Amino acid sequence: MVKIGKHKTDIQIAICGSAGDGTIAAGDILKQAMAKAGYNVIAFDIYPPEIRGFGKCVARARITSEQVYSLKSESDALVSLNDSHAIAHVQEVGRYGAVIYEDTPISDIAEGAHISSHLAPAHLPYGVAFREISERVTGSARSRNIVAVGYLAGLYDMPVEAFHHVITQKFATKSQALADSVLDGFNAGYHIGANTFHLHFDRIGTSRGKGKQSDLVMMSGNAAVARGCMDAEIDAFFGYPITPATTIMETLAHEMPKRGARMLQTEDEISAIAATIGAGYAGARAATATSGPGLALMSEMMGLGVMAEVPIVAFISQRGGPSTGLPTKTEQSDLNLAVFGVAGDGQRIILAPTNVEGCYKCAGKAFEMAEKYQTPVVVLLDLYLSNRYEAVELPKKNPFAKNCSKPITQKTNQSSYKRFKLTNDGISPRAIPGDEACMHTVTGLEHDEQGRPSDHPVMHQTMSEKRHKKLLGAVNHRGITISKRFGDKRKVDVGILGWGSTFGEILEAMIEARKEGIRCSAMKVVMLSPLPLKPINAFFDDCGEVLVPELNYEAQFASLIVGATGRQVHRLNRVTGSPMRVREILAEIRRLADKAQMIAAQ
């Protein structure tokens, strides 16, 4: 038997089945356990658009010893819990990768319906009697998925204690008998897997935590957002359910009341953001979350937030659009709506984290920024980021500052308090209802320093300037990565500029390209508005050619950058509903590297 070696680990496993097969649950145990054992894990589950029934689920997890940034386009092993769904995924298994499947179907199956006839010659078949084992050991076929996870763990020599720990924890609230039976199912599968001859070459090697149980926790992007909100001591949250943002609200519904904070499901997105603005106005740390269609409804309110200078945070998890679009598929096509989607000159702060840890950071920092710059802050996520899991280690010390509002300095009297006082940095001291002698009315109308409606031409010019100027400081906000360059320093042939969830694939492609000897570097831009122009321009100065890969058809980020810098970029756009493929980015990098070389030679 191969023991856990000193070599690196990089294994991607896909579990495919229908909604009723416990596919996602199986994937969950796998990723939680491997994170527990100290491995880096990136995982992304795909759910069927149908709510119930037999729709296809795929749980994918990439388990590594080194830091990686995205899933691989090829999996090293596929576990089929339902061949009718999994057959289409056989092709994602790489050369000498394993296909693990049910060898004891409950009933006769039609010719061609079994996955074994669909394997490529380079695949390794592992047929296992999941159902029989489950029935024998647990008394029912329902634990097939657990037996399969056990088999997988045995087959790849995964650390068994971590699995026991996770399963025990998962079933802690259930009956002891059930928990025991599930453990038995796992162990039975593990035993068979461990005693199966290993034909595959992928091995679990060292973990980041060197085998010790670690502080790494598996967390989805949305869970990280919720965690960030909690650590930033959110007071109020209002939302209206919409995929893929709903789980933020659901998590907060659980967590907030425990701390006395309040969460309310409103009647629509308009009221969600309206109430958020009301709460923000009243001094609360308030947030809402939605997806593209909800953001479209929120447009008008977003403008009110800008005009009335109310601190709020809106988490927007993008999905395929326009309109209802592809509710369960990922896309990055709401950038324009987020950045530009208000009536008038309504600039506000837009943050787009690139990974799960970033979700946590951006969520918490968004509250600081909203307060400090007195403006709505939009945190732009997407389905791939919201739903993907990564093993993250959260800071031991709470990294978020509490009250960041510019305080009212001297005691004012009623007539002297100016809510929208013109200051050097454009930020006015802010009073909230309940503050003595600072009564004022905020409005969506253009107004003077006191907040009284005014359509005086000079006033509108002055106030527009104030509202934009005050945001400039945000690109230097402390404790958050606004933009960051990776890879080769100084002059390179190819630079890849990216944002949001796609940056993981970009980094992987960049790393591959560098291995091939291509001089390149990648830069992520986390703050999309206002743009950190200085580092972006410096990046352009250093790069022969600049590539902008993103998951939308209209090259929205590329256009944003071109508009802001006047530079040229190469666009790479995909709208397949799935994350960008690393190899597609790599192919573009190679092409551009050749081009850059040719230009240099001339």
Added chain:
Amino acid sequence: MRSKKRFETMAKREHYVVIGNGVAGTEAALQLRQRDQNSHITMLTAGKLLSINRYEFPKVFSPCGSDWRDFLLHPPEYYDEHEISIQRNIWVTHVNAAEKLLMLRHRESLSYTKLLIASGGGRYIPESLNQFRDLMEKFGTYEEAKTVSEALSKGGHVVMLGGDMIGLDLARSLIKYGFRVTVIGQEYLFWPHHVEPAEKQRFTTILQDMGISVRSYASVESIEQGKSGRKARHIVLNDGKTIDADIILSFCGLMPSLAFMAGAGVDIERGVLVDPHLKSTDKNIWAAGDVCQIWSPEENQYRFYYGWENVKEMGRVAAFNMTGGNESISTFQDEKLIVTDTGEIDSPFWQFS
């Protein structure tokens, strides 16, 4: 997708199914493809691996190390290039010749238009040794061979019961790699070669000169698990002597693997009975390799033919006839055991390329 295509056009095209991916089956699949471009070809094998060269298995003991890729007859791409669907980990449980259907263990049924049985043979264990089955390691598949090699520590002692040519081939390698080998028994020594009693001593001496210890007149009385601190196996011979071994292997010839043919409606004796065209008593079923017994008009009986060259030729002829040809199998390799110029034993059985 590959298979979907297959089903859509099934009516028009032949669907050749080959059970077994040994030398006979693999050769047959290639011949089928070359003679019928338009057909569907499916190879079924119980193993998990692509067609593998079993004759090379002794190399698993090589100190240089090896993995199964070193034993492949063809790389994975070969099957795609030749459009041969090789389905592994498949157990055929029953053949329904009347409806031209194969029943598979995982409850799928598979239809064919022409079927070639090339499932080969497994180790034969004589009645007298059957009770010790569990104490004898298997060596039939790559996985078994590799497991044995990993279990055997450097310089370890291998006891072979029987000593057929497959075993002796392994014994040669084991000696070369520094292991100890003892061969016990008389009846199956040099199987499938028929060696005259007068000759037997000469060959045995050569084996001993090679460093193999031969106990040809002994037979096994009992086998036990070794006591702790001792070797893994403890053998008591009929003459009262005992031998301690790390591993016991049985090499007493082959037994055709055709349990799934029971009830198929095809004549079977020890193997599938076929005419010199390798056709069975069913008009859509052929057989080739170690699984078939071919009618020999000269000897007026059905008989087995062994050895790499023979088996490959059977695969070729069967495929030729399945695709409309009419060729009798005739030219078989000389099956005599020989002594080379350098004084070593050699056998056409061992020759493969």
Added chain:
Amino acid sequence: MNVREPLYLEDKLEEIERSGKLSYRSQKLPTWCPGCGYFSIEEGVSKAMTRLALDQTNTVCVSGIGCASRFPFFMNTYGFHSLHGRALPVATGIKVANDDLTVIVVGGDGDAFAIGGAHIPHAARRNVDITYILFDNGIYGLTKGQTSPTSIVGFKTTTTPYCNIDQPLNPLMMLLSYGASWVAQAYAGEPHHLTRMIEAAIAHRGFSYLHVLSPCVTFDKTSNTYQNLNMKVRPLPDDHDASDFSAAMTEAQNNARPQIGVYFTSQRPTLGDGLNDVAKRAATIA
């Protein structure tokens, strides 16, 4: 109403000063058209606040968009002039953030029942502890005279030049059925009654809805004029039992002859109570 005796400005100013209601007025004078019914509503709110001795720093007036919604600018309290139709959810947010604030929401009939119609049931059913004063002039004032959801059939406006064909809503019945815990009607032409109603509305713990009939003197010369309303408006019957929901529904049915007074009042937990309860449950689990 019809004061015929001569008025002296000095006397009036002195009287106003003494009343204390000025402290609830901002320095900005209302921008409404002279004669607009909204003046008496503002007057009523100021008086009611004075009587209740409301703490201005802990009072927020919230509005949407419309003539009516300009209201917060004219008050000396905290104010939020929000978006067309969205006063209620904004007010809900304010209350969720700080239960100690007194929140008064004002708005016009278009703001409430057209664009903001979806929010009313939810503010009412949640029993958000706010006072909602609806200024119903049966027309869009700020946009200069278009038909509204409470315009009567046959009403000619700029967008219904041939006549309005749509049936008007019955706001009182709607609010009753939405579960508002306090529902009343008043008339801008009856300022004393109006003030009493406002006072009671603010005093009510829970969602109180006060429907105020108020003529738009500029754009409605035919329908809801003082003259017409003076003829039509009458008090609720003396024996009306405001704790009887069915009675309230019955009385509310008569749109054509509006009755003023408290239709319905009841006590039940507010949104804040509910949220506190949730927090308690969560704390016991945590």
